[in-house]
Amino acid sequence: MSNLILLISLIWATPPIQVESTTKIDSEVLLDTLISKGEKYLYAEWDSAFYYLSKADSLARLLEEDNKVGKVANLFGTLYYVEGDYVKSIKYYSTASEIFNKTQDESGLNFALNGRGLIYLSQNQLERAIDIFNRCIEISKKLGDTYGIGKNYFNRSIGESDLGQFGKAHQSIDLALEYLKDHQDRVIYTMTLNRAGKIYFDEGKLEESEKYYRQVLNYPGQLSNWAYTFAYSGLAEIEIAKGNPRKALEYAEISKDYVYKTRGFWDKGRLSKVLLAIYEELDQYALALEHAKLYKAYSDSLYNESKNAEISHLQLLLADADNQNLLQEKELAENSAQFNKKLTIILVIALIGLIIGFILYGRVIKQKEKINQVLLEKQKEIQIQNEKLEAINEEKNKLFSILSHDLKAPINSVKQLLELEENGLLDEDEQKTVRKLLIKQVSDTDEMLRKLLRWSHAQLDGIITKRTATDLSEIVKEQVGQLDYQTVSKNITIDFSSIFDQAQVLVDPQQLRIILQNCLQNSIKFSNSDSQIKLWNSVQEEDGFINLHIKDDGIGISEEKMKEISSQVVRVKSTEGTQKEKGTGLGLLLVRQFMEKNQGHLRIQSKPNEGTEIILSFESINTTKELIES
Structure with missing residues (x-):
């Protein structure tokens, strides 16, 4: 330690030429110490960091340590980035890149590349910045540099958060904390915790x-x-x-x-x-x-x-x-100038040939550029068309999923009725009742299929939401009427007597049918036999939205499942109903997506063994004072 203090004193108190009196090893130790101190103060004390890095730069150049000169340049780039002087910052990162390109130091190049990403962030070129950080992450993984990986996930989260991609930003910041858990003594760790707090704040x-x-x-x-x-x-x-x-x-x-x-x-x-x-x-x-x-x-x-x-x-x-x-x-x-005069004629001929060659070559290049430009434009057109086709295919797949999902329940009902009659499990009176149920179920299914097919035909170029003035109570009654078999089989009653009459909401009618059908089927599925499902309306006074409440007294939803439902925008794994009814998990996803398309809100309140309440909020049309008071 005393030797190190003496070396530092010498380098600060004497002209640079006196460093030559120390051994190369001692000088390298001193250089590493100066770089380490400069890096330590990057985000803490700007002046101290500048002082140590300036000394390190002088010593590194004196020792002709190119990689150390490049490392100091990278740190200077970061120092000026912190200050907001992006001109000097990018100059130092460019200098570091030139040095590390010559020395083939991937770690140093990766640091400089990361600096370029930071500059793109400062210029609000967020997608380009994210691309650079992704490249840096791959290089750091190749080098086994956990600190570098964590730092670049941290930087990537900034760009994603600024783009409003909060899900991706949370994923990046969590990965950053995971990779930095062995580097908690470095400044970047608390920076990452702070950034996590900022992301949650921006998300509300x-x-x-x-x-x-x-x-x-x-x-x-x-x-x-x-x-x-x-x-x-x-x-x-x-x-x-x-x-x-x-x-x-x-x-x-x-x-x-x-x-x-x-x-x-x-x-x-x-x-x-x-x-x-x-x-x-x-x-x-x-x-x-x-x-x-x-x-x-x-x-x-x-x-x-x-x-x-x-x-x-x-x-x-x-x-x-x-x-x-x-x-x-x-x-x-x-x-x-070295050519002999005797070769003048040969040179003139050669020059003429070169001129002609350049002219011809220039013409070929221009033609090639024109052809390449045409090809590039065609490629862009093809790419745009492919993207449109992919989007249309995705929407068509969703339509097929909707059709198959909505037909599954009524078809199963018909199948169960036919199996009961086929197996001779029904007496004559029950057979009459079952036939009536069967006829009604088939009629309801036929009507539902007609509406779905008409709607699907109109959506072949992609699902389009057409919000129109719609009588909420009318569609509620229609959907409840199509669930006779499911309610009778479990002896469940659906009480919708408290629904507002002629409650006009702004919504796509067919999408509303799909929303209600899935919500009601889920309530029946998770209700116990001999129970009741209650439907009623309320009005949000602050914005005039009409709420539709669907409340059952069933088995409810566990806290863990509620977290899964609240945090995911993909299909949730289906749970068996009270009579072992199975599902696909697609229904809740459709409800969530169609509510968003109709600018509505979905809330779910549930506790285990206390039932579940689904609240659907729709934009109302001309909500009267009398309706609110009622």
């Missing part, structure tokens, strides 16, 4: 968001200024959303103590936006205006910097190309 889940911010503040290790700033600003945002501006101000003031110890424009802008909202809530408009100006200044600065970064990067590429052309021209001039 305040309790989950606060849980992650608290986890950051209770972190047992040393927290960076950036981590404190992000967490306290996040808590302030949550309190604003809860309607507690004074509590939010307390958190914002704490965040302010930390944010000015960093040089992160994004964090300062975020805090200014939070304070703007707080002071508006507190009617302190002078302070609100002050922070509105600060927020705009920070936002404008980041925006201009990101645009300049892109332009500067293109200029660097163009300058490099110009240098290459000048070098080639110089080499040609030197070679031509």
